[in-house]
Amino acid sequence: MTEPTERETMEFDVVIVGAGPAGLAAAIRLKQLAAEQGNDISVVVLEKGSQVGAHILSGAVIDPVALDELLPDWRDQGSPLETKVTEDRFYYLSETGGIPLPSLFMPPLMSNHGCYIGSLGSLCRWLGEQAEALGVEVYPGISVTEAMFGPNGEVEGVITGDMGVAKDGTHKDSYTPGIALTGKYTLLAEGARGSLTKQLIRRFNLDAESGPQKYGIGLKELWEVPKEQHRPGLVQHTMGWPLHDSTGGGSFLYHFGDNLVAVGFVVHLDYANPYLNPFKEFQRSKLHPRIAEHLKGGRRICYGARALTEGGWQAIPHLVFPGGALVGCAAGFMNVPRIKGSHNAMLSGMMAAEAAYAAIEAGRARDTLDAYPEALRESGTAKELKRVRNVKPLWSRLGTRLGVMLGGIDMWLNTLFPFLGHTLKHTKPDYASLTKASAAKPIEYPKPDGVLSFDILSSVFLSGTNHAEDQPVHLRLTDPSIPIAENLPEYAEPAQRYCPAQVYEVVEEGGSPRFQINAQNCVHCKTCDVKDPAQNITWVPPEGGDGPNYVNM
Ligand SMILES: Cc1cc2nc3c(=O)[nH]c(=O)nc-3n(C[C@H](O)[C@H](O)[C@H](O)COP(=O)(O)OP(=O)(O)OC[C@H]3O[C@@H](n4cnc5c(N)ncnc54)[C@H](O)[C@@H]3O)c2cc1C
Ligand code: SF4
Numbered sequence: 001m002t003e004p005t006e007r008e009t010m011e012f013d014v015v016i017v018g019a020g021p022a023g024l025a026a027a028i029r030l031k032q033l034a035a036e037q038g039n040d041i042s043v044v045v046l047e048k049g050s051q052v053g054a055h056i057l058s059g060a061v062i063d064p065v066a067l068d069e070l071l072p073d074w075r076d077q078g079s080p081l082e083t084k085v086t087e088d089r090f091y092y093l094s095e096t097g098g099i100p101l102p103s104l105f106m107p108p109l110m111s112n113h114g115c116y117i118g119s120l121g122s123l124c125r126w127l128g129e130q131a132e133a134l135g136v137e138v139y140p141g142i143s144v145t146e147a148m149f150g151p152n153g154e155v156e157g158v159i160t161g162d163m164g165v166a167k168d169g170t171h172k173d174s175y176t177p178g179i180a181l182t183g184k185y186t187l188l189a190e191g192a193r194g195s196l197t198k199q200l201i202r203r204f205n206l207d208a209e210s211g212p213q214k215y216g217i218g219l220k221e222l223w224e225v226p227k228e229q230h231r232p233g234l235v236q237h238t239m240g241w242p243l244h245d246s247t248g249g250g251s252f253l254y255h256f257g258d259n260l261v262a263v264g265f266v267v268h269l270d271y272a273n274p275y276l277n278p279f280k281e282f283q284r285s286k287l288h289p290r291i292a293e294h295l296k297g298g299r300r301i302c303y304g305a306r307a308l309t310e311g312g313w314q315a316i317p318h319l320v321f322p323g324g325a326l327v328g329c330a331a332g333f334m335n336v337p338r339i340k341g342s343h344n345a346m347l348s349g350m351m352a353a354e355a356a357y358a359a360i361e362a363g364r365a366r367d368t369l370d371a372y373p374e375a376l377r378e379s380g381t382a383k384e385l386k387r388v389r390n391v392k393p394l395w396s397r398l399g400t401r402l403g404v405m406l407g408g409i410d411m412w413l414n415t416l417f418p419f420l421g422h423t424l425k426h427t428k429p430d431y432a433s434l435t436k437a438s439a440a441k442p443i444e445y446p447k448p449d450g451v452l453s454f455d456i457l458s459s460v461f462l463s464g465t466n467h468a469e470d471q472p473v474h475l476r477l478t479d480p481s482i483p484i485a486e487n488l489p490e491y492a493e494p495a496q497r498y499c500p501a502q503v504y505e506v507v508e509e510g511g512s513p514r515f516q517i518n519a520q521n522c523v524h525c526k527t528c529d530v531k532d533p534a535q536n537i538t539w540v541p542p543e544g545g546d547g548p549n550y551v552n553m
Pocket of ligand 1 (some may be wrong): 019046047048054057060061062103120144192218308339341345541
């Protein structure tokens with residue numbers, strides 16, 4: 001029998017999992033409220049990345065509405081957001097050309113006027129410094145693996161992952177058991193498809209009334225381009241080629257900072273063709289003249305990928321449970337047509353913080369923070385997300401051309417007549433959207449040219465990803481036989497293609513196929529957890545500090 005693990009326990013008022021914009025905004029708001037009233041409150045933020053920002057991957061064009069509310073003087077405090085949007089371009093692409101879509105036809109809520117372009121990772125690093133200056137304890141390099149429950153099933157806090165466990169489960173010399181961090185309230189700010197969030201949504205049945213959450217995979221590269229080609233403030237989005245009309249997604253390209261260009265591609269994860277390869281779609285998208293002209297003569301600095309939530313207003317689960325709440329993209333406050341979620345992530349964190357602070361002040365602990373969803377329902381975030389709520393369902397049902405056109409009309413109607421009541425539900429989760437390989441057409445992708453398009457392993461290298469080799473595989477298969485026995489014959493094992501880091505391979509061994517997991521390549525995007533058709537893969541956090549080491553993503 002194994003001895004029960006003896007853990008060190010640390011007590012806080014509020015425990016926050018994830019140092020993204022949502023978690024850090026919540027932490028800062030809690031400390032601000034306490035300072036305003038001459039009180040103190042203990043707040044800890046736990047982050048699995050080796051440093052704050054190391055696991056953050058975003059566009060990013062950032063709506064400053066949340067920063068203005070949280071830290072009104074952020075522009076004068078050395079924040080890394082310095083490039084204002086100056087030009088907004090939108091194209092529907094064919095293979096060689098593109099039709100510009102005038103911003104005149106877009107409802108005002110789609111405008112990027114007043115927004116800033118920058119790296120969300122750098123912004124989080126800066127927010128982390130602001131939080132620490134206010135007395136928040138921010139601990140990077142710590143993976144949170146479990147929640148702790150009290151006698152009535154309420155969340156008491158979290159447990160961090162053990163360090164120094166070998167692949168076979170035995171303890172290495174370096175073994176250190178995870179620690180318990182208890183809080184009056186625990187806020188989950190893990191971002192899209194959080195691993196602990198997934199457990200708690202299930203345990204508390206938080207999605208009983210919302211539809212299934214929808215996701216996309218976003219792939220991104222950071223480029224440095226020749227100075228004469230750099231157009232700081234230029235924002236460009238495209239739809240259409242190289243994706244088939246029935247597959248949602250498109251490219252983004254932002255000029256910012258010192259000769260930097262963020263270029264990326266999003267594929268909606270409800271795509272049907274199991275032969276589709278999001279990484280290769282991204283690589284070939286860069287060959288289009290509308291994109292290539294921005295990158296020519298430049299060099300890639302960084303690569304990465306991350307899932308994003310796309311379900312919108314109707315897919316947001318119930319936000320609170322006894323002892324805590326979901327904030328940011330853990331719940332899913334992404335505005336899909338705007339490709340923006342960071343401002344709502346921050347605003348939701350701030351609203352949850354206000355509810356938690358008031359509860360603690362009233363002597364409460366580990367009950368349900370109902371004031372948070374109440375505030376959210378009345379907020380600008382709700383107003384914004386309700387206006388765009390039908391765009392994604394229309395896009396999924398009708399394809400890009402018709403769906404986006406009707407989605408645009410729907411946004412106008414919801415802008416002009418906000419009390420119109422129709423809400424289209426999402427019909428199925430993304431893992432259920434694949435057609436059988438026998439009914440699908442294989443897709444031929446061009447070979448990488450090494451100039452604009454690249455192979456996957458040299459790309460993963462640029463993510464700086466690193467995992468200690470001798471540790472349990474963090475991609476858990478519920479049934480190890482499914483990839484070869486079911487997924488391979490039925491869907492040509494799509495994990496080989498949807499994973500943007502070549503973690504999954506089907507290799508020949510003794511004349512038979514074998515499913516191989518190269519866990520060390522994983523960039524923590526969570527796509528496999530979303531898209532595996534058998535829902536047989538569970539992403540769990542590896543040792544704290546492992547994973548990508550993104551610089552300015
Ligand atoms: C390709 C792409 C482009 C985008 N473009 C834009 C854009 O232009 N503008 C915009 O506003 N938004 C954009 N978004 C969306 C935006 O990035 C998200 O809305 C935002 O990052 C959500 O913030 P968050 O704090 O909820 O989660 P995240 O930013 O995902 O942060 C979560 C943090 O929690 C940590 N974490 C997770 N689980 C654990 C755990 N168990 N233990 C410890 N730490 C954990 C993670 O490492 C991470 O640091 C884009 C997203 C993508 C993927
Ligand atoms: S293994 Fe899963 S989480 Fe890791 S990079 Fe591949 S798809 Fe993303």
